[in-house]
Amino acid sequence: xxxxxxxxxxxxxxxxxxxxxxxxxxxxxxxxxxxxxxxxxxxxxxxxxxxxxxxxxxxxxxxxxxxxxxxxxxxxxxxxxxxxxxxxxxxxxxxxxxxxxxxxxxxxxxxxxxxxxxxxxxxxxxxxxxxxxxxxxxxxxxxxxxxxxxxxxxxxxxxxxxxxxxxxxxxxxxxxxxxxxxxxxxxxxxxxxxxxxxxxxxxxxxxxxxxxxxxxxxxxxxxxxxxxxxxxxxxxxxxxxxxxxxxxxxxxxxxxxxxxxxxxxxxxxxxxxxxxxxxxxxxxxxxxxxxxxxxxxxxxxxxxxxxxxxxxxxxxxxxxxxxxxxxxxxxxxxxxxxxxxxxxxxxxxxxxxxxxxxxxxxxxxxxxxxxxxxxxxxxxxxxxxxxxxxxxxxxxxxxxxxxxxxxxxxxxxxxxxxxxxxxxxxxxxxxxxxxxxxxxxxxxxxxxxxxxxxxxxxxxxxxxxxxxxxxxxxxxxx
Ligand code: GLC
Numbered sequence: 001x002x003x004x005x006x007x008x009x010x011x012x013x014x015x016x017x018x019x020x021x022x023x024x025x026x027x028x029x030x031x032x033x034x035x036x037x038x039x040x041x042x043x044x045x046x047x048x049x050x051x052x053x054x055x056x057x058x059x060x061x062x063x064x065x066x067x068x069x070x071x072x073x074x075x076x077x078x079x080x081x082x083x084x085x086x087x088x089x090x091x092x093x094x095x096x097x098x099x100x101x102x103x104x105x106x107x108x109x110x111x112x113x114x115x116x117x118x119x120x121x122x123x124x125x126x127x128x129x130x131x132x133x134x135x136x137x138x139x140x141x142x143x144x145x146x147x148x149x150x151x152x153x154x155x156x157x158x159x160x161x162x163x164x165x166x167x168x169x170x171x172x173x174x175x176x177x178x179x180x181x182x183x184x185x186x187x188x189x190x191x192x193x194x195x196x197x198x199x200x201x202x203x204x205x206x207x208x209x210x211x212x213x214x215x216x217x218x219x220x221x222x223x224x225x226x227x228x229x230x231x232x233x234x235x236x237x238x239x240x241x242x243x244x245x246x247x248x249x250x251x252x253x254x255x256x257x258x259x260x261x262x263x264x265x266x267x268x269x270x271x272x273x274x275x276x277x278x279x280x281x282x283x284x285x286x287x288x289x290x291x292x293x294x295x296x297x298x299x300x301x302x303x304x305x306x307x308x309x310x311x312x313x314x315x316x317x318x319x320x321x322x323x324x325x326x327x328x329x330x331x332x333x334x335x336x337x338x339x340x341x342x343x344x345x346x347x348x349x350x351x352x353x354x355x356x357x358x359x360x361x362x363x364x365x366x367x368x369x370x371x372x373x374x375x376x377x378x379x380x381x382x383x384x385x386x387x388x389x390x391x392x393x394x395x396x397x398x399x400x401x402x403x404x405x406x407x408x409x410x411x412x413x414x415x416x417x418x419x420x421x422x423x424x425x426x427x428x429x430x431x432x433x434x435x436x437x438x439x440x441x442x443x444x445x446x447x448x449x450x451x452x453x454x455x456x457x458x459x460x461x462x463x464x465x466x467x468x469x470x471x472x473x474x475x476x477x478x
Contacts, residue, residue, distance in 0.1 A: 030465075033276060033294055035156065036235075036263055038370045039108035040328055041361075043354075044160075044298055044337035045098070046113050046305035047142075048120050049085040052342040054309030060183035061310055067339070068306030071118045071167050072175070074182035075191050078168055078205040085120055088136040093344025095142070095149035101346060102155060105354035106361030106368075109156035111237045111335060114143060114226055116160070116306075117175075119168030123229070127221035130168050147230040158235025159226050163219050163252055163268060164244045167206060171214030173243035176200030199243070215248045223255050233259065238267040238275070240475055249273050265296070270472055277333075280473040284323055287330045287373070292466035296333035299323065301350045307339040314349045317356040321448045324357070324368060325397045329382035331373025331463075364421050364451045367395035373463060378409060381449060385460070391416070392460040396452040401444035407452070410435030414457040421451040 046068050055067035057074040065073055071081050102110055115121045121131035123143040133141050143159075150157040166172020176195050179188035195202050209217075227233060236256060241249070249269035256262055264275040277294035284297055301320065303313040320336065327334045338350045361368065367384055374385035374394065381399040385392060396409060418427040418438055422445040430437045444450045 029276075032261060032263065033465075036109075036277075036333065037294065037372070039156065040333050040368050040371070041105075041107050041324060042109040042111060042156075042158075042296075042333065042335045043098075043102040043105070043107045044111050044300075044305075044335045045340065046116065046160075046300075046307075046337055047340045048113060048116050048118060048122060048306065049081070049088045049136075049342075050116070050118060051307040051340060052084055052088060054307050054342070055304060056309060057183055062182055064181040065177070066300070066305040067308040068113075068116050068118070068304070069177070070182075070306075072182075072202075073177050075179060075185065075195075075202040078203045081118065082130070082135075082168070085130075086136060088132065088342065089138045090142070090340075090342060090344030091138075093142060093145070093340075095145040096152075098146070098340075098346060099149040099153045099155050101351060101354055103153060105358040106365055107155075107336075107354075108369075109158060109234055110146070110150060111158035111160050111235055112143070112146060113160040113162075115162055115166075115222060117162045117165035117167055117240065119166040119172055121222060123225065125222050125225055127218050127225065128169050143226075143230055151231060156234035157230070157232075158237055158263075159230075159233055160237040160239060161223060161226060162239050163223070164211075164242045164248070165240050166214060166218065169209075169214060169218045170206055171209030171211050172206070172218070173211055173214075174200035174202075174206065175240055175242045211243055211248070215251060219248075220251050220255060223252060227255060227259060227262075233262055236262055236264045238265055241267060241269045244269040246272050266472060267475060278471070278473055279475075280332075281476050284326050284330070285332075285473065287375070287377070289471055290330060290332060291373075292464070294465060295331070296335050297323070297327055298335040298337065300337040300339070301353055302339075305337055305339060307341050307347065311347070311349070314353070317353045318448045320353055321357055321360050322399060325382050325384070325449055328368045328371050329374055329384045329397070360446070360448055363446070364395075364397075364449075367397060367421065367451045367453070371395065375463065376411065380407065387459060387462070391458060392456045394454040394456065395421075396438075396454060397449045398444065398452065399449055401450060402440065403442055405440050405442045407438040407440050408432075408435065409438060409454075413460065416455040416457050417453075418455075419453050420445060421453055422446055427452065 050068045050070050053070050055062050062070050062073050124133040124141045125131040133139055164173045179185050179191045201207050265279045266275040277296055280297050282299050301315055302311040324334045338346045340346050371384045371386045374383045376383040382397045384395040415429055418429050428439040
C-alpha cells in the first residue's frame with residue numbers, strides 16, 4: 001500500500017511539473033504575432049475621470065499635453081481630484097456601440113486604458129479602493145462590459161496599464177511637469193520648487209509609501225486582476241516607465257510569463273524589456289527606422305488622448321486613411337485613439353471619421369489586412385505587399401493619380417494581372433525597359449486613394465522580421 005502511495009505522489013509531482021512547463025512555455029514568436037500582424041488596425045481608447053474636466057481647470061484650458069494629464073499639469077491636489085472622480089457617472093456608456101463602431105471602421109483589436117497615470121482603475125480592484133466600482137456613483141465595472149462585447153463580436157481586447165506612474169496611490173511615480181504647462185497658478189514658484197525637490201510629486205499625499213510598496217501592493221496585484229478577471233487578454237500596453245527599475249519590471253514580467261500568448265509593447269522598462277513591438281507615437285516613422293521589427297504607430301484622431309472639450313484639431317479622414325496605407329506599406333500597425341466623453345460617448349467628429357475610414361476599408365481592406373512591408377517606394381503613393389502560397393500580390397495605393405491615364409511602376413517582376421479594387425476592372429499593362437505602364441482611367445475612382453491589385457507570377461524573396469532593432473521611439477508627453 002505504502003509503495004502505491006509513494007508512486008501516486010511521485011506521478012502527480014511529475015505531472016504538475018509538466019503542466020507548469022506547458023503553462024510557461026515560450027510560444028513561437030511568428031505564431032504569437034500572427035493575428036496581430038494580420039490585424040494591422042486597432043482602436044485605442046483613453047477614458048477616465050480626466051474626461052470630466054475635458055482639459056479645462058479653474059476656467060483655464062490646460063497649456064500643454066493631452067487632457068488625460070490634467071491632474072499633473074495643473075497640479076490638482078489628490079483630495080480635490082478624488083472629489084471630482086466621485087462624480088464619474090458615464091450613464092450613456094454602451095460597450096456594444098463602441099465595439100460595433102470599431103468593427104465598422106475595419107478595426108480588429110481594441111486597447112483601452114485600464115488605469116492611466118492618474119491612478120484611477122476603470123475596473124473593480126481589491127488592490128485599491130480608487131476604482132470605478134468602489135469609488136464612484138457609477139459603481140459598475142466598465143471593463144467587464146467591454147470584455148463581454150468584444151467576445152460577442154470576436155474583437156481582440158488589449159489593456160493599457162500605466163505600470164509605474166500613479167498620481168493617486170501613494171508611491172506611484174510621477175513624471176515632473178512644470179506649473180506653466182498647466183494653468184497660471186499664482187503659487188507656481190513654490191509648486192515648481194516642491195516638484196523639483198520631490199521627484200515630481202506635487203502633493204505630500206502621493207509620498208506616504210515607497211515605489212517598492214506601490215509595485216507590490218498596487219501595480220502587480222492590479223495586473224494580476226486584469227490577467228485573470230476578464231477572459232483572454234490579447235495585448236498588454238505599458239506606458240511611461242518613470243522610475244521603473246529592472247527589478248520592478250521582473251516582478252511584472254513574472255506575471256506575464258504565465259500568459260506567453262499575450263503581446264506586449266516596448267514600454268515596460270527600457271532597454272532590457274523590449275517586448276514584442278516598437279511604439280512610435282503620433283507619427284509614421286521612416287521605413288529605415290523600423291526595418292525588420294514589428295511596430296505600431298499610436299495616434300489620436302484629434303490633438304489629445306483623453307477627451308478635450310475644446311478640441312479643434314481633428315485630423316481629416318484622408319490623412320487617417322493615408323496614414324493607415326503608409327503604415328501598412330512599411331510593415332506596421334495603426335492604433336488610432338478615441339477619447340470618450342464623461343457621459344460615455346465617443347465624440348461625433350471621431351465617429352464620423354471612423355465610419356468614413358470604414359467605407360474605404362470595405363472596398364480596399366484586402367490591401368491592408370495580412371500584408372507586410374514591401375520596401376518598394378513609388379513616387380505617386382504606396383506599395384503594400386501580400387505573399388500568397390505561390391506568388392506575391394502588390395497593392396498599388398495611388399495618392400497622386402496620373403491625369404494622362406498612364407501609371408508608371410518600375411519593377412521587373414512578371415505580372416499575371418492588374419485590377420482596380422474599386423470595380424474589379426482589369427487594367428492593361430505595357431512592358432517597358434525598366435518596368436511597366438499601367439493604363440488607368442484618367443480620373444481617380446477614389447478621392448482618398450485608389451488601389452490597383454497587381455498579381456505577380458512569382459513570389460518575391462521573403463523579408464524576415466528580425467526584431468533586433470536597438471532603436472526605441474521616444475514616449476511623448478507633449
Ligand atoms: C504618452 C502620454 C500618455 C498616453 C500615451 C499613449 O505616454 O503621456 O498620456 O497614454 O502617450 O501613447
